[in-house]
Amino acid sequence: MLTSTTTPDGHSLAEAMARIRRNRDRETEIFTATTDGSAKDRQTYDLNLAEYGRLLASAMTSIRRAMKKDAEAGRWIAFGRRHHDAPEEAIPPHYWPFLDIHMEEDSAKSHDLLFRGIRCLLAEEIPADHPILEQIHPQAPDTPPARAKPASADENRPVEEAAPPPTPITLYSGTQGRPSSVETLIMPELRRRAAAGIMEPSLARECQYLSQWLHATHPTAHQIKPASLENSLRQLYRELKSTPMKH
Incomplete structure (x- = not known):
């Protein structure tokens, strides 16, 4: 996610965060080597460090936003437990608009939902016939059965254009x-x-x-x-x- 998410200037977030950390460390080196520790120098140094911290926090916010968007689209699946005795369960994609990701705690939560011990898996790594997909994308009760294959007499007919999706x-x-x-x-x-x-x-x-x-x-x-x-x-x-x- 860090390498695939880009900033407005076209760089990946991984590159942007590495650059911010290098500048922050360089700021510390300069302060240590060239200042006399005066209150004014310390104030300038603290302000600069706070700005680097703000930039790093903003980058992490972008990461969490991109992760939630991909999770809601079903590109990756998270598994977690609601409490220590609960079985592990897949977090449905439509939960993610209401959850916040807390990477440091390996958790996802809102004011009334909490999943701990989060583990993640890319959807493309799940076999198409794996039963976990039914838990993630359950079939609606009123979903009509799939259409049967046309009889052999109709197999040579031109393929019709797909019908437009029904109006909600x-x-x-x-x-x-x-x-x-x-x-x-x-x-x-x-x-x-x-x-x-x-x-x-x-x-x-x-x-x-x-x-x-x-x-x-x-x-x-x-x-x-x-x-x-x-x-x-x-x-x-x-x-x-x-x-x-x-x-």
Whole structure:
């Protein structure tokens, strides 16, 4: 990431950071060799070091921003644990807009999410048939099956141009006969998560996740805040939590 991310002048961040560190070290050498340690010289030296520190911090911010963008696009996958007794799990790409990377702690967190012991893997290194990909990119419950191969009589037909992607459907709040985001999108996702054994241990945390999931995966749908979701999902959440998982 350091070598592939470039600065506005065309240099890689690795080169830029190395140059900043060299200049910082040179500043220290000059201060040590040529000054008498006066308060004025010390003040100038401290100001210069602070500026180099600011430049290095800015470079690291750029790195974290680029890493989050690539993680959200699925170019690399992170695995972590929510707490010390939890199993390791893949962090879904749509979590990353809400997470901050803390490299020094090997963690990714927000105000209500925390993954520790982060390990990373480039997506291109994962075999196409590996089951972990289903956990990272689960198939939507209403995804139609793949079209069957044409019969042999049709095999010589010219290949048609791919159909344009369907226009996103805007789902509303469910009033006046309009489709509901809760019933059409959120409840199926809650059932899928319960069946997969990844439902949050509390209703509040599950609603927080589902509200963020709806915003990230269905931005044109009617958005619902976690507190409002709790009222709509309380009964279903209790039923799913009390239903034994099938192994």
